[in-house]
Each structure stands twice: as C-alpha cells, then as structure tokens.
Amino acid sequence: MKVLAINGSPRKGGNIAQCLDVMAKEFAREGIEFEVVQPGAKVHPCMACYHCLDNGTLRCVQKDDGVNDVIAKCIEADGILLASPVYHGGIAGGMKCVLDRLFLAAGCGDNQLHHKVGAALCTLRRSGGMETYQQLLGVMDAMEMVIVTSDYWGAVHGADPGEVQNDTEGLEVVAKLARNMAWMLKVINAAKGTIDPPETHKRTFTNFIR
Numbered sequence: 724m725k726v727l728a729i730n731g732s733p734r735k736g737g738n739i740a741q742c743l744d745v746m747a748k749e750f751a752r753e754g755i756e757f758e759v760v761q762p763g764a765k766v767h768p769c770m771a772c773y774h775c776l777d778n779g780t781l782r783c784v785q786k787d788d789g790v791n792d793v794i795a796k797c798i799e800a801d802g803i804l805l806a807s808p809v810y811h812g813g814i815a816g817g818m819k820c821v822l823d824r825l826f827l828a829a830g831c832g833d834n835q836l837h838h839k840v841g842a843a844l845c846t847l848r849r850s851g852g853m854e855t856y857q858q859l860l861g862v863m864d865a866m867e868m869v870i871v872t873s874d875y876w877g878a879v880h881g882a883d884p885g886e887v888q889n890d891t892e893g894l895e896v897v898a899k900l901a902r903n904m905a906w907m908l909k910v911i912n913a914a915k916g917t918i919d920p921p922e923t924h925k926r927t928f929t930n931f932i933r
C-alpha cells in the first residue's frame with residue numbers, strides 16, 4: 724500500500740518537507756510505502772480547455788511541467804496527502820495549479836480517485852491555517868475520497884525552514900495523521916472482497932441553470 728504526498732511548497736527542505744519527514748517515519752513503522760512529489764512553482768494553471776475530460780486520457784494537454792506524472796502517481800496510489808504552505812490565507816499558487824489540473828483530469832470525469840484515502844496539512848507563520856486546511860480537504864471531499872483526520876486540524880506553525888520543529892503539538896498532530904492514514908489503508912485493504920465499496924456512478928452535471 725502506498726501514500727503519495729504532494730508537497731506544494733517551492734522550497735526544498737522547508738516546513739512542509741519537515742512535516743512530511745515526521746510522517747514518513749510513521750509510515751515506515753506501519754509498513755506503508757510513502758513517496759513525496761514536489762512540483763515546485765513552475766507549473767502552469769489549468770487552461771479550462773476540458774480536453775482532459777473529453778479525450779478520456781486522464782492527462783492534461785500541458786505536458787512540459789511534470790504535472791501529468793503527479794496525476795499518474797495519484798491514480799496509482801492508495802492514499803493521497805495534500806500538503807501546502809499557507810500563502811495569503813490560502814493554498815500556495817503552484818499547489819493550486821496542480822490541484823486544479825489533477826482533480827479535473829483524474830476526478831471529474833471517470834473518477835479515478837474515489838474511495839482512495841485522503842488527508843491534508845498546511846504550514847504557516849501565523850494566520851490562514853483553517854482556511855487552507857479546509858480548501859485542501861474540500862477538493863478531496865468532492866472526489867468521493869475517504870478523508871482521514873488527526874486529533875486537531877492540520878496546520879503546523881513555522882515561518883523560516885525548520886521552525887515547525889518548535890511546534891511540538893503540530894508535529895504530534897501530523898504524526899498521528901500518518902498513523903490514522905495507515906490504519907484506514909489497512910482496514911480498507913483487509914475488507915477487500917468482503918466489504919467492498921459501494922458502486923459509484925457518473926454525476927449528472929446540472930450547472931444550476933436548469
């Protein structure tokens with residue numbers, strides 16, 4: 724079983740990376756494979772061309788920034804962890820670009836993400852943690868994913884790289900988040916063939932106009 728984490732920070736070794744290191748140790752202890760991808764800031768926004776839905780390839784037409792690799796890895800993974808720094812009270816710009824394209828290409832047509840285990844976390848200097856955490860959860864919520872929580876909201880405090888190490892409670896929250904994700908993955912895996920997920924079906928898009 725594998726969890727794929729998307730680190731939405733453009734900084735290498737920053738606070739998100741350090742939270743993910745904490746989680747990596749927990750996943751290793753639980754025997755869960757864990758991979759982190761960090762698309763960075765040079766990713767394109769969604770162009771709203773809808774080709775990803777029309778051609779059924781589960782890919783974005785923009786092929787030069789690595790986002791299609793992220794989409795493919797998410798489709799393959801059993802669990803997805805969305806991790807973003809707070810930028811001006813919301814998801815960091817590069818991460819938002821990735822999420823718009825990932826969840827349109829892989830989730831909005833023939834949904835490849837349903838019943839995957841999902842979780843979120845953000846890091847921040849001071850304010851905007853709740854908004855960002857809720858935004859991250861919101862995309863997974865609309866994709867019929869099984870959202871896992873910890874014993875507090877996923878917002879860890881730190882400005883300069885490494886400052887999250889001083890947020891003892893925040894790091895405990897993310898460690899517990901990893902353990903809960905691992906547990907849910909094992910529960911779902913153990914239930915396979917006995918308690919299978921309900922059948923899913925395509926949504927009827929009504930667009931609020933009729």
Ligand SMILES: Cc1cc2nc3c(=O)[nH]c(=O)nc-3n(C[C@H](O)[C@H](O)[C@H](O)COP(=O)(O)O)c2cc1C
Pocket residue numbers: 732733734736737738739740808809810811812813846847848849850851880881882883884
């Ligand atoms: C453009 C920008 C906007 C930011 N906006 C906020 C903000 O609204 N609230 C906040 O508490 N921190 C804000 N921060 C601080 C980052 O969220 C914080 O340093 C975070 O831990 C960075 O994670 P990283 O080290 O993984 O990049 C901002 C940082 C940048 C670069």
